[in-house]
Structures are given as structure tokens and as C-alpha cells.
Amino acid sequence: MNFTSFAKAVRAELGQAQRYAHVVRVARMADRLAVRHGEDSSKARTAGMVHDLARLYSAERLVAECERRGLAIDAFERANPIVLHARLGAELARERFGIEDPDVLAAIRFHTLASPEMPRLAEIVYVADSIEPGRTFPARAALEELAFRNLDAATIGVIEASIDYLKGTGRVVAPQTLAALAAYRERSPACPT
DSSP states (O other): OOOHHHHHHHHHHHHOOHHHHHHHHHHHHHHHHHHTTOOOHHHHHHHHHHHHTTTTTHHHHHHHHHHHTOOOOOOHHHHHGEEEEEEHHHHHHHHOOOOHHHHHHHHTTEEEEEEEOOOHHHHHHHHHHHTTOOOTTTTEEEEEEEEOOHHHHHHHHHHHHHHHHHHHHTTTOHHHHHHHHHHHHHOOOTOOH
């Protein structure tokens, strides 16, 4: 399937213009970051386009679809089922679009909570999802600039911004996100953020 047909199929799958516009912006940002950091831009663009396939599902549907596929659901995910859209989205990408590339699937799987062991493509999509031009949080522009200089530092910065946002709104931070921040800080203690 060529990219135009793929994009049309993603748009039909999402069924919402606003969500589609977001995934297009993420795909474009991921493409640019991949080129800058020597990664496969086609894989980055593909992961960006399909990263939110399950984002508009209800909490009940997310849980039911994960259970139907035998995906384990931890206590945090049960209490905050919206985060399941990332793992379920990877399954939907495989089922509906035939995506089998492990790097692309990991990028989809980790784009919401992060992970201590993200492949480079997953880092790119994780960061691109947060810094795409439609986002409006105060540190977005600085994180975008940083992402093109130092992807590890930008990953740390995005995780920190996510944690700050969650704490500022009285939400609980996922254990996976805290573990990812600790791992990235340990690996890159001198990264400027």
C-alpha cells in the first residue's frame, strides 16, 4: 500500500479529523527526527501515523479489547485505562495494517508511558508525540529544539514534562514512566534538560 492509501485508511480507522491531524503532525515530526538522528524515516512516519489507533476508544472498550487479546493489565492500567490505547494500538496496527516490524510496534506500544528500554525509534515517536506543533505546553518549543540536538536529553525532558503535568493536575504517574525516567537519567546523567 502506498503512503497516500495508507493515510486514507488511517483516517477512516480513526474517524475523527482532529485525531487524524494530530497523527499526521506526529508522523511528520517523527520523520524529521529520524532523519536527524540516522534512523529509518519511513518506519518513524508509519509509527507516527498509527500510534493513536485506539486513543478514542472508551475505557470499557480498551479493557475489553485488551482482555480479548490476552494482554495482561496491571493495577495502574486498570485504574487508568486510557493508557492501554498504546499497547492495544500496537496490536491494531498489526491486525488492521499488517505491521510486523518490531521497532514500529515498540514505538506504538511505548508512546504513552515510555519505558526504561525503548529502542531509538520508540524514543523518536515518544518525543514527537509530545512536541508536535499542535501541542501548546510552555516547554514545547524548547523541547523541540533540544530533540534535534540531543534525543536522550529530549526524552528525559519530555518524561519530566509529562510527570510535572500529571502531578500538577493531581493525577498519579505510571510506575513505567518513573522507571523510564530513572533509567534515562542513569544512562545519561550529564544530559542537559
